[in-house]
Amino acid sequence: MIIQDVINHLHELAPLNYAEDFDNVGLLVGDKNQEVNGILVTLDTLESVVDEAIENNCNLIVSFHPIIFKGLKKLIGKNYVERVVIKAIKNNIAIFAIHTALDNAFKGxxxxxxxxxxxxxxxxxxxxAGSIKKLQTYVPTSHADSLRNALFKAGAGRLGNYESCSFNFDGEGTYLGNENSNPTLGTKGELHKENETAISVIFKKHLEPKIVSTLLQEHPYEEVAYEIMVLNNTDANxxxxxxxxxxxxxxxxxxxxxxxxxxxxxxxxxxxxxxxxxxxxxxxxxxxxxxxxxxxxxxxxxxxxxxxxxxxxxxxxxxxxxxxxGHYESEQFTKSFLVDYLSKKITSFAIILSKTNTNPVKYL
The missing domain is CATH 3.40.1390.30 (NIF3 (NGG1p interacting factor 3)-like)
Known part of the structure; x- marks a missing residue:
């Protein structure tokens, strides 16, 4: 298993697309293609947490808060952030942060x-806001059912407790291919008219690469006409x-x-x-x-x-x-939740819960 495999599991729980714009989530340190031999889960990545990862032979730290929040112009160890990054790099330890992506997840x-x-x-x-998008495309009516079903399978057309939702209307499409074209229907150099169906489906924004890839793969035309719009509708989840x-x-x-x-x-x-x-x-x-x-x-x-x-x-x-x-107190159960989640997804090695109390606030 490589780091990207772990990231994929975390993305299923809390897609990074829904993190707040101000945040710095994702892989902050390390190579996504590095093989994983152990995972340590923490709320914050401090030097003591990196030491704990070294002691437990973990080369991936999954952290709730990002250790790198603002841009780093130097790495000379002048503050705790730089010292953490230097120590992680020296010991070949990757750091991944999930933060507001998990804040915005329904099960987060x-x-x-x-x-x-x-x-x-x-x-x-x-x-x-802005978490739902709409795809509209135009396809020969003879291919509408197969394309629509492929888009549904890719995750489009889900609305609340309903799935396979779409809006469709028939019309006439026209095109004229130049000498370099290779039209599926019609002849290049001649204006072609085709009975087409306009298909509209909504999807959650993190699915866009998969939806577009499916569209281009399943659509019969050499050049695919489509539109993607951000909707004002909100997703209740x-x-x-x-x-x-x-x-x-x-x-x-x-x-x-x-x-x-x-x-x-x-x-x-x-x-x-x-x-x-x-x-x-x-x-x-x-x-x-x-x-x-x-x-x-x-x-x-x-x-x-x-x-x-x-x-x-x-x-x-x-x-x-x-x-x-209290800030720490409100988020303290998050790391145990992540350990339980990853332990169900990954059984080839132990997912370790950090024992370090990273709360910087102390009480008399």
Whole structure:
């Protein structure tokens, strides 16, 4: 097994196409064609984590957070980022980061938080814009069924709980091939008219290379006419944050104490209590102040996130309780989830859970 094989498994869980634009995900250090002899999974890649990989004979580190976030102009070991990269390169250890790709996956970070709290009826808090595209192409009517079915098999035409979705209409296509053409139907140098079917199908954007490849392979024409458009529609299964519900409402104080214990938070900061039971909960692992408005609009009684600033707590107003459980604490279960996922996909060697606590925040 090579590194790219591992990346392919992770891409099935959380396609990198859905990572946020500001992020730096994917293979950050190493050769994708290098053979893998061991995988260490961590939340952050620190020097101590690289040492742990060396000790366990792991030459691939799968990290939630990217160690390289901004551009590196020098590698002289002047800070922890440069020292990590230098040590990884010296020891032939690759580093892969998944970060906001997993944040935006339905079975990702926020689903893990919901599962820790046994929340039901999970759904995305902020669906990601631009995640759905549409293909429209034109094919001889005699070939429409075979092409349409090939596109369906490649993953096109899936909408919510439905598949094999398309829109089709018939018309007349014309073309005139020059002396270098080799038309499938008609004769070069002569204007040809053909009964054609226009086929429109939607697909998730990470499937575009596969959809286009299938189209070009299955379409009978020498030159294939097609259009790809980004839609404003959102995919209910792709986006950041998540909503869920408790089986039974809880008293606010009891709920907050339970959450603090569940996530082993050294400190749990919260906004003014609302004197009403907690039933509907919004969650967003990591820094989530940008989603306070969405959490309020969703009708949630409580929003669990981290890295809230002083003035963020005012924005709760009288609509919601905000709970800051800590950045590390909100994402801590992610690495165990990734170990379990990869262990089911890869059985030729052990997937090792890092024992290093990378939380930089300490509590008295």
């Amino acid at each position: 970070v926020n689903s893990i938080i919901c599962d820790q709290l046994n929340l039901k009826n999970k759904r995305i808090l902020i669906p990601q 792709t986006g950041i944050g998540m909503l869920g519900e408790l089986d039974e409402p809880m008293n606010e104080v009891d709920c907050l104490k339970w959450i603090k214990t569940t996530f082993n938070s050294g400190v749990l900061r919260h906004s003014q209590l609302q004197s009403k039971p907690i039933k509907k909960i919004a969650v967003l692992g990591g820094s989530g102040s940008f989603a306070i408005g969405a959490a309020k609009a969703s009708g949630a009684d409580l929003f669990i996130t981290s890295d809230l600033k002083y003035h963020d707590f005012f924005s709760a107003e009288d609509d919601i309780v905000l709970a800051d459980i």
